[in-house]
Amino acid sequence: MSTIEKVQEEVLLEEQLGINxxxxxxxxxxxxxxxxxxxLIKVCNHTSEQAEQCAILVHYKGKCTVKTxxxxxxxxxxxxxxxxxxxxxxx
Numbered sequence: 530m531s532t533i534e535k536v537q538e539e540v541l542l543e544e545q546l547g548i549n550x551x552x553x554x555x556x557x558x559x560x561x562x563x564x565x566x567x568x569l570i571k572v573c574n575h576t577s578e579q580a581e582q583c584a585i586l587v588h589y590k591g592k593c594t595v596k597t598x599x600x601x602x603x604x605x606x607x608x609x610x611x612x613x614x615x616x617x618x619x620x
Contacts, residue, residue: 552596552607555616557586565615569595572609 552573554565563586569580573596586593595617596606603619610617 533603548601550598550600551594551612552603552617553592553611553620554583554587554595555592555618556590557616560614562588564613568610568613568615572606572613 533536554569562581565584566577566580566588569583570574570577573580575583583593583595595610598604600619605617607617
């Protein structure tokens with residue numbers, strides 16, 4: 530099996546396992562930095578540094594991936610972010 534075939538096989542396996550899903554957090558004009566940071570720490574189990582970096586990226590870039598994993602693990606986390614008033618979706 531060639532290297533290209535191995536990589537293609539690994540990508541297909543990852544897609545089947547659903548590892549490529551991610552929660553993307555979007556910028557809004559409503560939530561404060563503190564609220565976003567506190568919510569990411571609570572919901573996504575981020576460190577304070579991770580949460581702060583994500584909040585800054587969301588503010589300046591408009592969006593940031595805050596969590597990756599299988600869809601069944603991401604759905605409840607995304608719902609918690611939405612319930613906290615943040616703009617997020619699974620992609």
